[in-house]
Amino acid sequence: MPDEDYRPATPRDLTFRPATTADLPALVALVESAYRSEESREGWTTETDLVGGPRADEAMLLADIERPGSRIVLAERDGTLVGCGHVTQISPTGAYFGLFAVRPSEQGSGVGRQILGEAERVAREDWQLATLEMTVLNVRTELLAYYGRRGFEPTGESQPFPPPGIDGIVVLRDGLHLVVLRKKLP
Ligand SMILES: CC(C)(COP(=O)(O)OP(=O)(O)OC[C@H]1O[C@@H](n2cnc3c(N)ncnc32)[C@H](O)[C@@H]1OP(=O)(O)O)[C@@H](O)C(=O)NCCC(=O)NCCS
Numbered sequence: 500m501p502d503e504d505y506r507p508a509t510p511r512d513l514t515f516r517p518a519t520t521a522d523l524p525a526l527v528a529l530v531e532s533a534y535r536s537e538e539s540r541e542g543w544t545t546e547t548d549l550v551g552g553p554r555a556d557e558a559m560l561l562a563d564i565e566r567p568g569s570r571i572v573l574a575e576r577d578g579t580l581v582g583c584g585h586v587t588q589i590s591p592t593g594a595y596f597g598l599f600a601v602r603p604s605e606q607g608s609g610v611g612r613q614i615l616g617e618a619e620r621v622a623r624e625d626w627q628l629a630t631l632e633m634t635v636l637n638v639r640t641e642l643l644a645y646y647g648r649r650g651f652e653p654t655g656e657s658q659p660f661p662p663p664g665i666d667g668i669v670v671l672r673d674g675l676h677l678v679v680l681r682k683k684l685p
Contacts, residue, residue, distance in 0.1 A: 513581070513610065515617045518564055518571035523557045525580050526571065530555045533600035541603035544641050551669030555598065563587070563598075570621060571598065574614050581605045584614045586621045586631075593630040593681075594622040615649055623684040631684055634658060634677035643678065651680040 518526055532538045534554040539545035563569050568588035574581050582605065585598035596618050601610045622628040633651065635642050643653075656679040661668040 512576050513574045513613055514576075515572055515574055515614075518560075518573050518583070520561060520564060522571075522573060522580070523560055523564075526560055526573070526583060527555055527557055529580055529583060529602060530598060530600045532603060533606075538603050542601070542606040544606075544639065544645075546636065546639070549636060549638065549670075549672050549675065551671055552667040560598075568626070572614065572617055572621065574601075574610060574617070582610045582614050584618045586618045588622075588626060588628065589632065592628055593632055594618075594626065594628050596622075596631050596633045599633075611645075612649070619682070619684055629684055630681055632679065632681045634679055636660060637676050637678050638672065638674070643680075646680055649682070651682045654679045654681050 531554060533542065534545070535547050535550060535552070537547070539547050560571065563571055563585055566587070569585070570587070571583060571585045573583050580602075582601040583598060584596060584600075587595050587597075589595045596615070599611065599614065601614070619631055622631050631651075632654075633646065635646065637657070658677040658679065660675045660677050661670060662677070
């Protein structure tokens with residue numbers, strides 16, 4: 500007999516809010532765990548074998564929190580941080596999405612899809628923007644396919660990797676560059 504009080508944890512239990520300075524330590528830890536750490540191998544996609552060095556530090560994220568037209572979105576379940584993404588306005592009609600991370604043990608269950616949906620909502624509804632752009636390393640074919648299924652298309656542009664002016668990145672594979680993707684927001 501089904502227990503009517505039982506409700507499995509699903510992505511629907513997520514809540515979203517903008518990050519504040521108080522979130523910085525937990526945010527840096529989340530991003531490091533998802534992108535380039537050994538723990539990130541638990542997830543379905545990682546850049547551990549491609550890039551070394553820190554992905555984000557508190558000073559960089561503090562600037563992203565404080566800059567007008569820039570919002571770091573946190574996804575929480577029962578008050579625990581499970582994922583994040585950063586939306587920032589880059590033109591009169593467009594926003595950029597980055598810092599996309601989900602705790603490795605939570606990946607693959609739709610949390611990322613919901614964060615992306617919230618980022619699109621922020622750009623479209625809160626800021627009245629028409630497009631969302633992102634950049635992805637050219638060799639991360641599984642991620643390019645994932646974004647393609649979310650409606651992001653290559654613009655044909657590419658950008659150098661590491662990006663100029665960013666220190667501390669260790670490139671572990673030749674031939675890396677960033678592919679620019681864009682989605683027209685519905
Ligand atoms: C990218 C990331 C944020 C996505 O979050 P997530 O919660 O895992 O994403 P979802 O659960 O919404 O989606 C998982 C997708 O991976 C697919 N997937 C699962 N296992 C896979 C595998 N072994 N190979 C390829 N795709 C796989 C699923 O089919 C699903 O896609 P679909 O919804 O189109 O079917 C998360 O994986 C992450 O933090 N990665 C490390 C940091 C990173 O690379 N960030 C992006 C930089 S551009």
